[in-house]
Amino acid sequence: MLQIENLSAEIGGTKILDGLSLSVGAGEVHAIMGPNGAGKSTLAYVLGGRPGYEVTGGNVRFEGKDLLEMEPHERAAAGMFLGFQYPVEIPGVSNVQFLREALNAQRKHRGEEPLTGGEFLKLAKEKAALLKLDMDMLKRHVNVGFSGGEKKRAEMVQMGILDPSFAVLDETDSGLDIDSLRVVGDGINAIMRQPGKGVLLITHYQRLLQVVQPDYVHILSQGRIVKTGSADLAHQLEAEGYDKVMAA
Amino acid sequence: MSEVATRPTRRPTRKDEAWRYSAVEALEGVDLDVWREVAVPPGESWSETIVIEDGADTASTELRRLRIDVGEGARCAIFAIAASGEFARIEIEVRMGRGAHFEMGGITVGGRDTVREFVTRVVHAEPEATSNQTVRSVHWGKGTGNFLGSIDVVRDAQKTDASQDFKGLLLDRGASVNAVPQLEIFADDVKCAHGATVGQLDETARYYMAARGIPPELSRRLLVQAFIGDALVGLSDDDTRERLMRVALDKLDKHL
Numbered sequence: 001m002l003q004i005e006n007l008s009a010e011i012g013g014t015k016i017l018d019g020l021s022l023s024v025g026a027g028e029v030h031a032i033m034g035p036n037g038a039g040k041s042t043l044a045y046v047l048g049g050r051p052g053y054e055v056t057g058g059n060v061r062f063e064g065k066d067l068l069e070m071e072p073h074e075r076a077a078a079g080m081f082l083g084f085q086y087p088v089e090i091p092g093v094s095n096v097q098f099l100r101e102a103l104n105a106q107r108k109h110r111g112e113e114p115l116t117g118g119e120f121l122k123l124a125k126e127k128a129a130l131l132k133l134d135m136d137m138l139k140r141h142v143n144v145g146f147s148g149g150e151k152k153r154a155e156m157v158q159m160g161i162l163d164p165s166f167a168v169l170d171e172t173d174s175g176l177d178i179d180s181l182r183v184v185g186d187g188i189n190a191i192m193r194q195p196g197k198g199v200l201l202i203t204h205y206q207r208l209l210q211v212v213q214p215d216y217v218h219i220l221s222q223g224r225i226v227k228t229g230s231a232d233l234a235h236q237l238e239a240e241g242y243d244k245v246m247a248a
Numbered sequence: 249m250s251e252v253a254t255r256p257t258r259r260p261t262r263k264d265e266a267w268r269y270s271a272v273e274a275l276e277g278v279d280l281d282v283w284r285e286v287a288v289p290p291g292e293s294w295s296e297t298i299v300i301e302d303g304a305d306t307a308s309t310e311l312r313r314l315r316i317d318v319g320e321g322a323r324c325a326i327f328a329i330a331a332s333g334e335f336a337r338i339e340i341e342v343r344m345g346r347g348a349h350f351e352m353g354g355i356t357v358g359g360r361d362t363v364r365e366f367v368t369r370v371v372h373a374e375p376e377a378t379s380n381q382t383v384r385s386v387h388w389g390k391g392t393g394n395f396l397g398s399i400d401v402v403r404d405a406q407k408t409d410a411s412q413d414f415k416g417l418l419l420d421r422g423a424s425v426n427a428v429p430q431l432e433i434f435a436d437d438v439k440c441a442h443g444a445t446v447g448q449l450d451e452t453a454r455y456y457m458a459a460r461g462i463p464p465e466l467s468r469r470l471l472v473q474a475f476i477g478d479a480l481v482g483l484s485d486d487d488t489r490e491r492l493m494r495v496a497l498d499k500l501d502k503h504l
Contacts, residue, residue, distance in 0.1 A: 084459075098457070
Protein backbone atom coordinates (compact mmCIF):
# COMPACT_ATOMS: atom_id res chain seq x y z
CA MET A 1 0.00 0.00 0.00
CA LEU A 2 3.01 2.29 0.45
CA GLN A 3 5.76 2.34 -2.17
CA ILE A 4 8.78 4.55 -1.63
CA GLU A 5 11.14 4.68 -4.60
CA ASN A 6 14.60 6.19 -4.57
CA LEU A 7 13.53 8.96 -2.20
CA SER A 8 15.95 11.79 -1.47
CA ALA A 9 15.26 14.72 0.82
CA GLU A 10 17.03 17.69 2.36
CA ILE A 11 16.56 19.97 5.33
CA GLY A 12 18.02 23.43 4.87
CA GLY A 13 20.25 22.22 2.05
CA THR A 14 21.61 19.23 3.98
CA LYS A 15 20.93 15.90 2.35
CA ILE A 16 19.33 13.49 4.83
CA LEU A 17 17.57 10.85 2.73
CA ASP A 18 19.64 9.51 -0.12
CA GLY A 19 17.85 7.18 -2.49
CA LEU A 20 15.65 5.33 0.01
CA SER A 21 13.39 2.59 -1.36
CA LEU A 22 10.86 0.62 0.65
CA SER A 23 7.55 -1.09 0.03
CA VAL A 24 4.94 -1.95 2.65
CA GLY A 25 2.04 -4.20 1.73
CA ALA A 26 -1.41 -4.40 3.32
CA GLY A 27 -1.44 -6.38 6.55
CA GLU A 28 2.28 -5.83 7.15
CA VAL A 29 4.22 -4.23 9.97
CA HIS A 30 7.66 -2.97 9.02
CA ALA A 31 10.15 -1.75 11.59
CA ILE A 32 12.82 0.76 10.74
CA MET A 33 15.82 0.83 13.01
CA GLY A 34 19.01 2.74 12.73
CA PRO A 35 21.64 4.74 14.55
CA ASN A 36 21.19 8.38 15.51
CA GLY A 37 21.21 10.70 12.53
CA ALA A 38 20.39 7.96 10.02
CA GLY A 39 17.31 9.85 8.80
CA LYS A 40 14.53 7.95 10.60
CA SER A 41 12.57 10.98 11.79
CA THR A 42 13.18 12.73 8.48
CA LEU A 43 11.56 9.82 6.70
CA ALA A 44 8.53 10.12 8.97
CA TYR A 45 8.21 13.87 8.40
CA VAL A 46 8.70 13.61 4.65
CA LEU A 47 5.87 11.06 4.54
CA GLY A 48 3.80 13.44 6.69
CA GLY A 49 4.56 16.45 4.48
CA ARG A 50 6.12 18.62 7.16
CA PRO A 51 7.14 22.10 5.90
CA GLY A 52 10.91 22.51 5.67
CA TYR A 53 11.54 18.96 4.50
CA GLU A 54 12.32 19.22 0.82
CA VAL A 55 12.02 16.21 -1.43
CA THR A 56 14.77 16.37 -4.05
CA GLY A 57 14.20 13.07 -5.81
CA GLY A 58 12.17 9.89 -6.06
CA ASN A 59 8.49 9.32 -5.44
CA VAL A 60 6.08 7.88 -2.93
CA ARG A 61 2.80 6.20 -3.80
CA PHE A 62 0.17 5.60 -1.15
CA GLU A 63 -2.67 3.29 -2.18
CA GLY A 64 -1.92 4.14 -5.79
CA LYS A 65 -1.87 7.91 -5.33
CA ASP A 66 1.05 10.32 -5.42
CA LEU A 67 1.54 11.02 -1.71
CA LEU A 68 4.03 13.85 -2.18
CA GLU A 69 1.49 15.86 -4.18
CA MET A 70 -0.93 15.94 -1.25
CA GLU A 71 -1.14 18.58 1.47
CA PRO A 72 -0.51 17.27 5.01
CA HIS A 73 -4.22 17.33 5.95
CA GLU A 74 -5.10 15.53 2.70
CA ARG A 75 -2.63 12.76 3.56
CA ALA A 76 -4.40 12.32 6.90
CA ALA A 77 -7.80 12.21 5.19
CA ALA A 78 -6.43 9.64 2.74
CA GLY A 79 -5.72 7.36 5.72
CA MET A 80 -2.14 8.17 6.72
CA PHE A 81 -1.42 8.71 10.42
CA LEU A 82 1.85 10.15 11.66
CA GLY A 83 2.67 9.39 15.28
CA PHE A 84 4.96 12.09 16.65
CA GLN A 85 8.10 11.46 18.63
CA TYR A 86 7.34 14.71 20.46
CA PRO A 87 3.58 15.28 20.44
CA VAL A 88 2.77 18.99 20.34
CA GLU A 89 1.00 20.90 23.11
CA ILE A 90 -1.92 23.09 22.05
CA PRO A 91 -3.06 25.30 24.93
CA GLY A 92 -6.69 26.36 24.81
CA VAL A 93 -7.86 23.47 22.60
CA SER A 94 -9.27 20.40 24.34
CA ASN A 95 -8.47 16.91 23.10
CA VAL A 96 -12.16 16.31 22.56
CA GLN A 97 -12.56 19.42 20.40
CA PHE A 98 -9.30 18.75 18.54
CA LEU A 99 -10.17 15.15 17.71
CA ARG A 100 -13.76 15.82 16.80
CA GLU A 101 -12.67 18.61 14.43
CA ALA A 102 -9.97 16.35 13.01
CA LEU A 103 -12.25 13.36 12.49
CA ASN A 104 -15.04 15.44 10.98
CA ALA A 105 -12.60 17.31 8.71
CA GLN A 106 -11.35 13.95 7.45
CA ARG A 107 -14.89 12.66 6.99
CA LYS A 108 -15.88 15.81 5.12
CA HIS A 109 -12.85 15.46 2.85
CA ARG A 110 -13.96 11.91 2.06
CA GLY A 111 -17.56 13.00 1.46
CA GLU A 112 -18.90 11.36 4.65
CA GLU A 113 -21.36 12.80 7.15
CA PRO A 114 -19.87 14.36 10.30
CA LEU A 115 -20.31 12.59 13.63
CA THR A 116 -22.57 14.26 16.17
CA GLY A 117 -21.22 15.24 19.59
CA GLY A 118 -22.83 12.18 21.17
CA GLU A 119 -21.52 9.75 18.55
CA PHE A 120 -18.06 11.19 18.87
CA LEU A 121 -17.98 10.94 22.67
CA LYS A 122 -19.05 7.31 22.52
CA LEU A 123 -16.19 6.55 20.14
CA ALA A 124 -13.70 8.55 22.22
CA LYS A 125 -14.68 6.71 25.43
CA GLU A 126 -14.24 3.36 23.76
CA LYS A 127 -10.75 4.18 22.42
CA ALA A 128 -9.62 5.85 25.65
CA ALA A 129 -10.56 2.69 27.55
CA LEU A 130 -8.59 0.58 25.07
CA LEU A 131 -5.46 2.65 25.78
CA LYS A 132 -6.20 2.89 29.52
CA LEU A 133 -6.37 6.68 29.30
CA ASP A 134 -8.70 8.42 31.70
CA MET A 135 -11.57 10.13 29.87
CA ASP A 136 -10.84 13.24 31.97
CA MET A 137 -7.51 13.49 30.17
CA LEU A 138 -9.38 13.93 26.91
CA LYS A 139 -11.22 16.92 28.30
CA ARG A 140 -7.92 18.65 29.03
CA HIS A 141 -6.01 20.72 26.51
CA VAL A 142 -4.07 18.82 23.86
CA ASN A 143 -0.95 17.36 25.51
CA VAL A 144 -0.67 20.30 27.93
CA GLY A 145 0.79 19.08 31.21
CA PHE A 146 0.84 15.46 30.02
CA SER A 147 3.78 13.29 31.03
CA GLY A 148 5.84 11.68 28.26
CA GLY A 149 3.93 8.42 28.67
CA GLU A 150 0.54 10.15 28.69
CA LYS A 151 1.39 11.99 25.48
CA LYS A 152 2.20 8.72 23.75
CA ARG A 153 -0.98 7.06 25.03
CA ALA A 154 -2.94 10.09 23.87
CA GLU A 155 -1.34 9.72 20.42
CA MET A 156 -2.59 6.15 20.29
CA VAL A 157 -6.08 7.23 21.38
CA GLN A 158 -5.98 9.69 18.50
CA MET A 159 -4.98 6.88 16.18
CA GLY A 160 -7.81 4.73 17.48
CA ILE A 161 -10.38 7.45 16.92
CA LEU A 162 -9.13 8.47 13.48
CA ASP A 163 -8.79 4.80 12.45
CA PRO A 164 -6.18 5.26 9.69
CA SER A 165 -5.30 2.62 7.12
CA PHE A 166 -1.59 3.31 7.49
CA ALA A 167 0.47 4.49 10.46
CA VAL A 168 3.98 5.88 10.49
CA LEU A 169 5.00 5.80 14.13
CA ASP A 170 8.12 7.80 14.95
CA GLU A 171 9.70 6.49 18.16
CA THR A 172 6.36 5.95 19.79
CA ASP A 173 8.24 3.91 22.40
CA SER A 174 10.56 6.69 23.55
CA GLY A 175 9.87 7.95 27.04
CA LEU A 176 7.67 5.00 27.99
CA ASP A 177 8.03 2.87 31.10
CA ILE A 178 7.57 -0.88 30.81
CA ASP A 179 3.85 -0.86 31.63
CA SER A 180 3.09 2.01 29.26
CA LEU A 181 5.13 0.31 26.55
CA ARG A 182 2.92 -2.75 26.88
CA VAL A 183 -0.28 -0.66 26.77
CA VAL A 184 0.88 1.32 23.74
CA GLY A 185 2.12 -1.81 21.95
CA ASP A 186 -1.17 -3.61 22.61
CA GLY A 187 -2.94 -0.51 21.30
CA ILE A 188 -0.97 -0.57 18.06
CA ASN A 189 -1.81 -4.25 17.62
CA ALA A 190 -5.50 -3.72 18.34
CA ILE A 191 -5.89 -0.71 16.07
CA MET A 192 -3.50 -1.50 13.23
CA ARG A 193 -2.96 -5.28 13.08
CA GLN A 194 -5.68 -5.77 10.49
CA PRO A 195 -5.65 -7.23 6.99
CA GLY A 196 -6.15 -3.93 5.13
CA LYS A 197 -3.75 -1.86 7.21
CA GLY A 198 -0.03 -1.19 7.25
CA VAL A 199 2.47 0.12 9.79
CA LEU A 200 5.90 1.66 9.55
CA LEU A 201 7.37 1.52 13.03
CA ILE A 202 10.42 3.67 13.60
CA THR A 203 12.32 2.73 16.71
CA HIS A 204 15.72 2.71 18.38
CA TYR A 205 15.10 -0.31 20.52
CA GLN A 206 13.95 -3.83 20.18
CA ARG A 207 11.68 -3.82 23.22
CA LEU A 208 8.59 -2.42 21.44
CA LEU A 209 9.09 -5.05 18.75
CA GLN A 210 8.57 -7.76 21.38
CA VAL A 211 5.01 -6.50 21.74
CA VAL A 212 4.38 -5.47 18.15
CA GLN A 213 5.95 -8.25 16.12
CA PRO A 214 7.25 -6.86 12.83
CA ASP A 215 7.06 -8.80 9.59
CA TYR A 216 10.19 -7.07 8.32
CA VAL A 217 13.01 -5.14 9.96
CA HIS A 218 15.02 -2.61 7.96
CA ILE A 219 18.22 -0.88 8.96
CA LEU A 220 18.42 2.73 7.87
CA SER A 221 21.86 4.26 7.63
CA GLN A 222 23.03 7.46 5.96
CA GLY A 223 19.65 8.03 4.38
CA ARG A 224 19.01 4.66 2.80
CA ILE A 225 17.99 1.11 3.70
CA VAL A 226 21.17 -0.92 4.04
CA LYS A 227 19.80 -4.21 5.32
CA THR A 228 16.43 -5.93 5.50
CA GLY A 229 15.53 -9.01 7.49
CA SER A 230 12.92 -10.69 9.65
CA ALA A 231 12.18 -9.92 13.31
CA ASP A 232 15.39 -11.78 14.12
CA LEU A 233 17.40 -8.90 12.72
CA ALA A 234 16.16 -6.73 15.58
CA HIS A 235 17.37 -9.29 18.13
CA GLN A 236 20.70 -9.47 16.40
CA LEU A 237 21.02 -5.66 16.48
CA GLU A 238 20.21 -5.55 20.18
CA ALA A 239 22.86 -8.18 20.87
CA GLU A 240 25.62 -7.01 18.56
CA GLY A 241 25.07 -3.32 17.75
CA TYR A 242 24.68 -1.49 14.46
CA ASP A 243 28.33 -1.39 13.42
CA LYS A 244 28.80 -5.13 13.58
CA VAL A 245 25.49 -6.07 11.97
CA MET A 246 25.85 -3.55 9.14
CA ALA A 247 29.43 -4.67 8.46
CA ALA A 248 28.34 -8.30 8.20
CA MET B 249 -26.02 70.76 28.21
CA SER B 250 -24.04 71.59 31.31
CA GLU B 251 -22.03 68.39 30.94
CA VAL B 252 -20.86 69.33 27.46
CA ALA B 253 -19.96 72.83 28.56
CA THR B 254 -17.80 71.68 31.47
CA ARG B 255 -15.58 69.44 29.36
CA PRO B 256 -12.70 70.54 27.19
CA THR B 257 -13.71 70.47 23.57
CA ARG B 258 -10.19 70.37 22.19
CA ARG B 259 -9.73 67.62 19.64
CA PRO B 260 -7.17 65.04 20.72
CA THR B 261 -4.01 64.55 18.67
CA ARG B 262 -1.51 61.71 18.62
CA LYS B 263 0.64 63.75 20.97
CA ASP B 264 -1.92 63.03 23.66
CA GLU B 265 -0.73 59.93 25.47
CA ALA B 266 -4.15 58.26 25.52
CA TRP B 267 -4.58 58.78 21.73
CA ARG B 268 -1.09 57.85 20.65
CA TYR B 269 -2.06 55.02 18.31
CA SER B 270 -5.60 56.15 17.54
CA ALA B 271 -7.04 57.12 14.19
CA VAL B 272 -7.59 60.67 15.50
CA GLU B 273 -8.48 61.97 12.04
CA ALA B 274 -11.55 59.72 12.15
CA LEU B 275 -12.88 61.71 15.11
CA GLU B 276 -14.01 64.60 12.92
CA GLY B 277 -17.64 65.29 13.70
CA VAL B 278 -17.75 62.76 16.55
CA ASP B 279 -19.05 64.01 19.88
CA LEU B 280 -16.24 63.30 22.31
CA ASP B 281 -18.14 64.42 25.33
CA VAL B 282 -20.57 61.59 25.58
CA TRP B 283 -19.65 59.54 28.61
CA ARG B 284 -21.87 56.97 30.14
CA GLU B 285 -21.61 57.28 33.90
CA VAL B 286 -22.39 54.35 36.17
CA ALA B 287 -22.26 54.10 39.94
CA VAL B 288 -22.25 50.60 41.40
CA PRO B 289 -23.62 50.92 44.94
CA PRO B 290 -21.63 49.39 47.83
CA GLY B 291 -21.86 45.62 47.99
CA GLU B 292 -23.65 45.25 44.69
CA SER B 293 -22.65 43.69 41.39
CA TRP B 294 -22.92 45.16 37.95
CA SER B 295 -21.85 43.64 34.70
CA GLU B 296 -21.98 44.82 31.14
CA THR B 297 -21.22 43.51 27.69
CA ILE B 298 -20.05 45.92 25.01
CA VAL B 299 -20.14 44.65 21.44
CA ILE B 300 -19.06 46.71 18.47
CA GLU B 301 -19.98 44.54 15.51
CA ASP B 302 -21.25 44.98 11.97
CA GLY B 303 -24.81 46.20 11.99
CA ALA B 304 -27.21 48.47 10.13
CA ASP B 305 -26.29 51.44 12.32
CA THR B 306 -22.57 50.79 12.77
CA ALA B 307 -20.66 53.97 12.02
CA SER B 308 -17.17 54.16 10.62
CA THR B 309 -16.02 55.62 13.93
CA GLU B 310 -17.32 53.91 17.04
CA LEU B 311 -16.51 55.48 20.37
CA ARG B 312 -17.78 54.07 23.65
CA ARG B 313 -16.79 55.93 26.81
CA LEU B 314 -17.70 54.66 30.19
CA ARG B 315 -16.98 56.02 33.64
CA ILE B 316 -17.69 53.72 36.55
CA ASP B 317 -17.61 54.30 40.27
CA VAL B 318 -17.37 50.93 42.00
CA GLY B 319 -18.55 51.32 45.57
CA GLU B 320 -17.17 49.68 48.68
CA GLY B 321 -17.18 45.90 48.37
CA ALA B 322 -18.96 46.13 45.02
CA ARG B 323 -18.15 44.13 41.93
CA CYS B 324 -18.04 45.28 38.35
CA ALA B 325 -17.41 43.10 35.31
CA ILE B 326 -17.11 44.22 31.71
CA PHE B 327 -16.62 41.99 28.70
CA ALA B 328 -16.20 43.77 25.43
CA ILE B 329 -15.25 43.27 21.81
CA ALA B 330 -14.30 45.82 19.18
CA ALA B 331 -14.87 44.07 15.86
CA SER B 332 -16.25 46.77 13.61
CA GLY B 333 -15.76 50.40 12.57
CA GLU B 334 -12.76 51.84 10.76
CA PHE B 335 -11.79 53.22 14.14
CA ALA B 336 -13.33 51.70 17.23
CA ARG B 337 -12.38 52.72 20.74
CA ILE B 338 -13.68 51.45 24.02
CA GLU B 339 -12.59 53.67 26.85
CA ILE B 340 -13.24 52.84 30.46
CA GLU B 341 -12.41 54.82 33.56
CA VAL B 342 -12.95 53.10 36.86
CA ARG B 343 -12.73 54.38 40.40
CA MET B 344 -12.35 51.60 42.92
CA GLY B 345 -13.82 51.87 46.39
CA ARG B 346 -12.55 49.89 49.38
CA GLY B 347 -12.48 46.13 48.75
CA ALA B 348 -14.14 46.50 45.35
CA HIS B 349 -13.39 44.28 42.37
CA PHE B 350 -13.18 45.17 38.69
CA GLU B 351 -12.93 42.45 36.06
CA MET B 352 -12.45 43.20 32.39
CA GLY B 353 -12.04 40.96 29.37
CA GLY B 354 -11.46 42.73 26.08
CA ILE B 355 -11.04 41.55 22.50
CA THR B 356 -10.04 43.47 19.40
CA VAL B 357 -10.05 41.87 15.94
CA GLY B 358 -9.65 43.44 12.52
CA GLY B 359 -7.90 43.69 9.19
CA ARG B 360 -7.60 46.14 6.27
CA ASP B 361 -6.36 49.38 7.86
CA THR B 362 -8.77 49.45 10.78
CA VAL B 363 -7.77 50.60 14.26
CA ARG B 364 -9.49 49.06 17.26
CA GLU B 365 -8.50 49.80 20.80
CA PHE B 366 -9.11 49.63 24.50
CA VAL B 367 -8.09 52.49 26.73
CA THR B 368 -8.59 51.98 30.43
CA ARG B 369 -7.77 53.90 33.53
CA VAL B 370 -8.31 52.11 36.81
CA VAL B 371 -7.91 54.27 39.89
CA HIS B 372 -7.46 52.37 43.10
CA ALA B 373 -8.64 55.20 45.30
CA GLU B 374 -9.17 53.16 48.47
CA PRO B 375 -7.49 50.16 50.10
CA GLU B 376 -8.00 46.45 49.44
CA ALA B 377 -9.56 46.66 46.01
CA THR B 378 -8.68 44.21 43.24
CA SER B 379 -8.73 44.63 39.48
CA ASN B 380 -7.99 42.25 36.64
CA GLN B 381 -7.85 43.17 32.97
CA THR B 382 -7.20 40.73 30.14
CA VAL B 383 -7.07 41.93 26.55
CA ARG B 384 -6.49 39.80 23.45
CA SER B 385 -5.97 41.34 20.02
CA VAL B 386 -5.96 39.47 16.71
CA HIS B 387 -5.17 41.48 13.60
CA TRP B 388 -4.41 40.89 9.94
CA GLY B 389 -3.98 42.92 6.77
CA LYS B 390 -2.82 46.32 7.98
CA GLY B 391 -5.11 46.22 10.99
CA THR B 392 -4.04 47.63 14.34
CA GLY B 393 -5.06 46.72 17.87
CA ASN B 394 -4.15 48.78 20.92
CA PHE B 395 -4.39 48.46 24.64
CA LEU B 396 -3.49 51.51 26.67
CA GLY B 397 -4.07 50.71 30.27
CA SER B 398 -3.17 52.82 33.23
CA ILE B 399 -3.45 51.83 36.84
CA ASP B 400 -3.23 54.49 39.51
CA VAL B 401 -2.82 53.46 43.10
CA VAL B 402 -3.22 56.38 45.49
CA ARG B 403 -1.17 56.76 48.67
CA ASP B 404 -3.79 55.26 50.98
CA ALA B 405 -4.83 52.36 48.77
CA GLN B 406 -2.84 49.69 50.62
CA LYS B 407 -3.40 45.99 49.80
CA THR B 408 -4.37 46.85 46.25
CA ASP B 409 -4.07 43.87 43.90
CA ALA B 410 -4.16 44.96 40.28
CA SER B 411 -3.22 43.07 37.15
CA GLN B 412 -3.21 43.72 33.46
CA ASP B 413 -2.47 41.16 30.79
CA PHE B 414 -2.21 41.79 27.06
CA LYS B 415 -1.42 39.46 24.19
CA GLY B 416 -1.42 40.28 20.52
CA LEU B 417 -1.61 37.78 17.67
CA LEU B 418 -0.59 38.97 14.22
CA LEU B 419 -1.80 36.89 11.29
CA ASP B 420 -0.14 38.91 8.52
CA ARG B 421 2.99 40.93 8.08
CA GLY B 422 1.75 44.52 8.15
CA ALA B 423 -0.69 44.07 11.02
CA SER B 424 0.33 45.57 14.34
CA VAL B 425 -0.54 45.84 17.99
CA ASN B 426 0.54 48.36 20.61
CA ALA B 427 0.48 47.85 24.34
CA VAL B 428 1.08 50.71 26.72
CA PRO B 429 0.84 49.73 30.35
CA GLN B 430 1.20 52.65 32.71
CA LEU B 431 1.39 52.10 36.44
CA GLU B 432 1.52 54.91 38.95
CA ILE B 433 1.78 53.57 42.44
CA PHE B 434 1.93 55.75 45.51
CA ALA B 435 1.15 53.12 48.15
CA ASP B 436 3.84 50.73 49.40
CA ASP B 437 1.94 47.54 50.23
CA VAL B 438 0.40 46.61 46.89
CA LYS B 439 0.58 43.99 44.17
CA CYS B 440 0.53 45.27 40.61
CA ALA B 441 1.33 43.04 37.67
CA HIS B 442 1.32 43.66 33.99
CA GLY B 443 2.41 41.66 30.98
CA ALA B 444 2.39 42.17 27.26
CA THR B 445 3.44 39.82 24.46
CA VAL B 446 3.05 39.75 20.71
CA GLY B 447 3.28 36.66 18.57
CA GLN B 448 2.23 34.78 15.49
CA LEU B 449 0.32 31.55 15.03
CA ASP B 450 2.17 28.51 16.32
CA GLU B 451 3.12 26.77 13.07
CA THR B 452 4.24 23.63 14.90
CA ALA B 453 0.77 23.30 16.36
CA ARG B 454 -0.73 23.94 12.93
CA TYR B 455 1.35 21.19 11.40
CA TYR B 456 0.35 18.82 14.20
CA MET B 457 -3.29 19.65 13.47
CA ALA B 458 -2.76 19.17 9.73
CA ALA B 459 -1.23 15.76 10.41
CA ARG B 460 -4.53 14.81 12.05
CA GLY B 461 -6.55 16.03 9.06
CA ILE B 462 -7.37 19.61 10.03
CA PRO B 463 -7.04 21.97 7.04
CA PRO B 464 -5.10 25.25 7.42
CA GLU B 465 -8.09 27.61 7.66
CA LEU B 466 -9.66 25.47 10.38
CA SER B 467 -6.45 25.18 12.41
CA ARG B 468 -6.12 28.95 12.29
CA ARG B 469 -9.69 29.34 13.51
CA LEU B 470 -9.15 26.89 16.37
CA LEU B 471 -5.94 28.57 17.49
CA VAL B 472 -7.49 32.05 17.33
CA GLN B 473 -10.46 30.75 19.32
CA ALA B 474 -8.11 29.35 21.97
CA PHE B 475 -6.17 32.61 22.06
CA ILE B 476 -9.22 34.84 22.46
CA GLY B 477 -10.69 32.47 25.03
CA ASP B 478 -8.26 33.84 27.64
CA ALA B 479 -10.13 37.14 27.68
CA LEU B 480 -13.41 35.37 28.44
CA VAL B 481 -12.26 33.07 31.23
CA GLY B 482 -13.88 35.30 33.86
CA LEU B 483 -17.21 35.29 32.03
CA SER B 484 -19.61 32.84 33.64
CA ASP B 485 -22.52 33.28 31.23
CA ASP B 486 -22.12 30.71 28.43
CA ASP B 487 -24.47 32.45 25.99
CA THR B 488 -22.60 35.75 26.25
CA ARG B 489 -19.27 34.00 25.87
CA GLU B 490 -20.49 32.22 22.74
CA ARG B 491 -21.87 35.43 21.32
CA LEU B 492 -18.59 37.33 21.77
CA MET B 493 -16.63 34.42 20.35
CA ARG B 494 -18.96 34.22 17.35
CA VAL B 495 -18.56 37.94 16.61
CA ALA B 496 -14.76 37.55 16.68
CA LEU B 497 -14.63 34.38 14.59
CA ASP B 498 -17.11 35.70 12.01
CA LYS B 499 -14.74 38.57 11.41
CA LEU B 500 -11.87 36.15 11.02
CA ASP B 501 -13.85 33.98 8.61
CA LYS B 502 -14.71 36.93 6.38
CA HIS B 503 -11.01 37.60 6.02
CA LEU B 504 -10.50 34.12 4.57
